[in-house]
Amino acid sequence: MVELESRCPGGEQRPPILVTTSWDDGVQEDMRLAEMLAERGMTGTFYACPEPGQSRPLTKGDMRQLRLMGMEIGAHTLTHPDLTRLSRDAMRREIGESGARLEDLLGEPVPSFCYPYGAHSPVVVRCAAECGFSFARTTVAFRDGLDFHPLRAPVGVQAYAHSRPTHVRHALKEGNVVGLLKWAMICGAQLDPVALTRMLALHAEQRGHPARLGALLGDRPTWHVADAGRVAGCAVGYTVRGVCD
Numbered sequence: 001m002v003e004l005e006s007r008c009p010g011g012e013q014r015p016p017i018l019v020t021t022s023w024d025d026g027v028q029e030d031m032r033l034a035e036m037l038a039e040r041g042m043t044g045t046f047y048a049c050p051e052p053g054q055s056r057p058l059t060k061g062d063m064r065q066l067r068l069m070g071m072e073i074g075a076h077t078l079t080h081p082d083l084t085r086l087s088r089d090a091m092r093r094e095i096g097e098s099g100a101r102l103e104d105l106l107g108e109p110v111p112s113f114c115y116p117y118g119a120h121s122p123v124v125v126r127c128a129a130e131c132g133f134s135f136a137r138t139t140v141a142f143r144d145g146l147d148f149h150p151l152r153a154p155v156g157v158q159a160y161a162h163s164r165p166t167h168v169r170h171a172l173k174e175g176n177v178v179g180l181l182k183w184a185m186i187c188g189a190q191l192d193p194v195a196l197t198r199m200l201a202l203h204a205e206q207r208g209h210p211a212r213l214g215a216l217l218g219d220r221p222t223w224h225v226a227d228a229g230r231v232a233g234c235a236v237g238y239t240v241r242g243v244c245d
Contacts, residue, residue: 044071048102049098064105078093081116084121091124092131095128099132112137113133113135113137113151125152133151141176142183142196157200
């Protein structure tokens with residue numbers, strides 16, 4: 001997480017904006033991504049599955065190295081299923097054991113979780129809490145406020161090649177009318193992640209209170225990382241003040 005602040009021309013301090021980036025699934029490209037984030041003074045949360053189905057997954061050594069670089073490792077289930085389609089026992093195994101295995105590997109608590117495909121329900125959220133997670137990220141987009149349930153954390157920008165109809169469909173499915181209206185009315189249904197971040201940051205600044213811009217980056221082309229750096233470095237004139245865990 002990077003905390004950004006800026007001052008008005010007269011020296012008056014503006015409200016801070018927190019910029020977070022998260023990366024799903026845990027693949028080899030994440031090692032280069034972590035280097036590029038570090039070069040820009042940023043950290044990120046890398047959500048990994050201990051029993052991945054994709055090729056070139058992160059190794060145990062990779063995950064330990066990411067922690068040494070100051071990155072966070074979060075749980076993402078064992079095998080990346082849609083949790084809403086599982087029985088309660090299977091759901092508990094996928095959620096609970098994924099965290100336990102990562103904690104054994106890293107030798108420290110793993111408080112963060114990410115729902116595969118963003119799919120969650122009240123039962124899934126309750127199960128995540130029962131398994132000991134204190135934070136869980138969804139894919140509910142175009143939200144920049146700090147008033148969210150910690151086990152239903154939204155994102156501001158999703159750097160994924162979704163079309164406008166797909167964004168609309170996802171928002172309606174997730175009941176995210178607030179985010180959909182903000183994207184349409186404040187952001188002009190913009191698709192570029194850097195432009196979106198500038199618009200959301202400016203909107204937060206105009207409201208005059210702190211905000212959080214979460215960037216979910218699901219694909220791995222390097223321009224996504226460059227965008228993450230540009231998001232932190234140029235959004236409405238804010239400057240990087242420091243890097244936090």
